Amino acid sequence: MPYIPSQLPRRYFSRHYRLSLSSIAKVSALSAALACTSIVTQAETAPQVAKTAPLVTQNQLQNGDPLQGAWQLQQGKYVDDKGQWHDYADLHLQAIKVLADGYFSFTTIKxxxxxxxxxxxxxxxxxxxxxxxxYKVTATHYTEFLSINSFGAQQGQAFSFEYRIEKLADKTLLHTKRIEEGELKEVEVWLKQ
Structure with missing residues (x-):
């Protein structure tokens, strides 16, 4: 029987559960591998991205998806349920996100x-x-459809971001903003690896 993280007790995915760096790398690699297998099928039934801009075709995703690759979190902030903003630097958060062939995986540590x-x-x-x-991408929006996660979101739940790519002489940055019900909830800057 294959190893499926959703079958583990909830404590293994608690925000405060301590893991070694090698364990974190294994979890991230496993998440990416599972996302790319037929085991993960719930995102197929997830709501479709709003049709405000044409979706990039599968052929375009394979031949030039601007988001495809590995990204390292550079800075960010989010708003909590009480309306208070929290800066990732103050929380000492580090993250890696991998986007490939329409699939995403991310792992964040403190x-x-x-x-x-x-x-x-x-x-x-x-x-x-x-x-x-x-994930699906348009010219201005990027939407993740969760198959597995550690923070209690429903399988298939969509998180949509406005994005902008900034190409500098020696690096590429991905700027994202997540807006829910007209309110800004999260802002991040990622560096392409």
Whole structure:
């Protein structure tokens, strides 16, 4: 029987569950692998992206999807249920997102800085969140349809982002904004690896 993360007890995906870096890498790799297998089928029934802009065709996704690749989180912030903004830098969050062939996977950890003056006293990273599934992209919007996640969202739930690609001399940045019901909820900047 294949290993399916959704069959594990909830405590394995708690925001405060401590994992080693190699464990985090294994979870991320497993999430990406599962997202690309036929085991993950719930996103097929997820709501379709709004038809405000034409979807990029599968052929275009394979031959030039601007989002495709590995991305490292550079900065960001989100608003909580009480309307308070939280900066990712203050939370010491680090994340990697992989987008390939219409599938996405991300893993986020909380890595507190080392204590000053004590090189060996580097706190272990804490697991923060992970998710994987399918995505669709238009010229201005990118929508993730979750198949698996660690934060309690329903399978197939859609998270839509406005995006903008910024090409600089030596790097490519992805700027995203998530808006729900007319309110800005999250802003992120990702660096293409």
């Amino acid at each position: 890595q507190a800085p080392a204590n000053k003056g004590i090189a060996a006293d580097v706190p272990k990273p804490e697991f923060w969140a992970a998710g994987a599934g399918k």
